[in-house]
Amino acid sequence: EAGVTQFPSHSVIEKGQTVTLRCDPISGHDNLYWYRRVMGKEIKFLLHFVKESKQDESGMPNNRFLAERTGGTYSTLKVQPAELEDSGVYFCASSQERGRNRAFFGQGTRLTVV
Amino acid sequence: KQEVTQIPAALSVPEGENLVLNCSFTDSAIYNLQWFRQDPGKGLTSLLLIQSSQREQTSGRLNASLDKSSGRSTLYIAASQPGDSATYLCAATGRRALTFGSGTRLQVQP
Numbered sequence: 001e002a003g004v005t006q007f008p009s010h011s012v013i014e015k016g017q018t019v020t021l022r023c024d025p026i027s028g029h030d031n032l033y034w035y036r037r038v039m040g041k042e043i044k045f046l047l048h049f050v051k052e053s054k055q056d057e058s059g060m061p062n063n064r065f066l067a068e069r070t071g072g073t074y075s076t077l078k079v080q081p082a083e084l085e086d087s088g089v090y091f092c093a094s095s096q097e098r099g100r101n102r103a104f105f106g107q108g109t110r111l112t113v114v
Numbered sequence: 115k116q117e118v119t120q121i122p123a124a125l126s127v128p129e130g131e132n133l134v135l136n137c138s139f140t141d142s143a144i145y146n147l148q149w150f151r152q153d154p155g156k157g158l159t160s161l162l163l164i165q166s167s168q169r170e171q172t173s174g175r176l177n178a179s180l181d182k183s184s185g186r187s188t189l190y191i192a193a194s195q196p197g198d199s200a201t202y203l204c205a206a207t208g209r210r211a212l213t214f215g216s217g218t219r220l221q222v223q224p
Contacts, residue, residue, distance in 0.1 A: 033211050042118075043203070043214040056210060091158065093212075102148070103212060107157035 002026065004106035006092050012112045018080040021109045025074070025094030032075050033095075033103065034067060038088035046090075049075060050098070082113045116141040116208050120215035127194055128223050135189040135218045137204035142182045145207040149178050149189050152201045152217070161202075162189070194222045 005024040013019050025032045034046040046065070047057040051072035060067070064083070069075040079086055089110050093103040117140045127133055137147070146165045150158040162171045162178040164187065170179040177190040187204055201219045205212040 035212070035214075042216045043205075043212075045211045045213070048211050058210070093158075102160055102163050103207070104160065105150070105158035110155075 004092055004094050004104050006090075006106035006109050008109060009107065010110045010112075012114060013082055015084055015113055016081045018078065019082055019111060021077045021079075021090050021092075021111070023075045023077070023092030023106060025092070026104055029094035029096055029104075030072070031095045031098050031101075032069060033093040034075070034077055035091040035093065036088050037091070038085070043091065046077075048098075055098075079111075082111075084113050087111055087113045116144075116206055116210075116213040118204060118206055118213050118215040120202075120204060120218050122218060123216065124219040124221075126221040126223060129194060129196060131194050131222075132190070132192050133194055133220075135191070135202050135204075135220070137187040137189070137215055139185045139187075139206045139213070141206070141208065142185055143208060144182070147178075147180050147187045148205045148207065148212070149176075149187075150203040150205065152203060158203065191220075194220075196222045196224045198222050 007022045032049040035043050037043045045059040048055045049069045066078045089108045091108045092106045095101045095103045119138045121136045148163045149161045164171045164180040175192040180187045199222050201217045203217045205214045
């Protein structure tokens with residue numbers, strides 16, 4: 001069974017540019033989560049999809065971040081325009097059901113904004 | 115608002131020692147408590163998941179306990195090996211997804 005896959009693994013962009021991160025969850029997992037870890041901080045929740053619907057986006061830092069999940073399959077997280085403080089590692093996770101089930105994480109995308 | 119704290123932040127031990135990593139959380143209304151391992155530059159590997167109704171889970175040399183009433187979980191690693199060197203994260207699953215601690219960076223010296 002394929003795990004959670006994230007693309008790209010690394011991205012270096014200039015301040016003001018746009019970057020799109022992609023996450024392919026485990027097949028059949030309705031729940032998809034985005035998290036991020038900025039330098040020296042804990043991993044923080046960004047948002048949660050159930051199928052194609054945003055269930056909770058209370059962790060999104062500002063309106064420069066836009067997440068979508070077309071058809072309830074893969075998800076994208078776009079940062080536009082990127083700022084220096086957006087640098088960090090962005091993780092995606094998926095689970096079959098919310099709450100009690102184990103969450104499986106991707107390897108993360110390391111974003112560096114210069 | 116859930117807060118998760120891990121102690122110690124870093125730990126260095128000689129190979130073969132048994133060790134305990136601590137995790138505390140402020141809101142006992144959790145679905146489960148998960149322990150993860152993260153190697154440098156890699157993703158998160160789930161080690162153990164303890165449901166809120168359970169007291170402990172074991173996998174090989176790892177044993178995790180959960181005491182919801184006191185808001186604590188421990189990860190016990192028996193007979194540590196250099197390959198155990200990594201950052202260990204605990205995360206409490208609540209209504210809003212996972213809340214992570216800052217991790218314990220473990221170094222096992224050969």
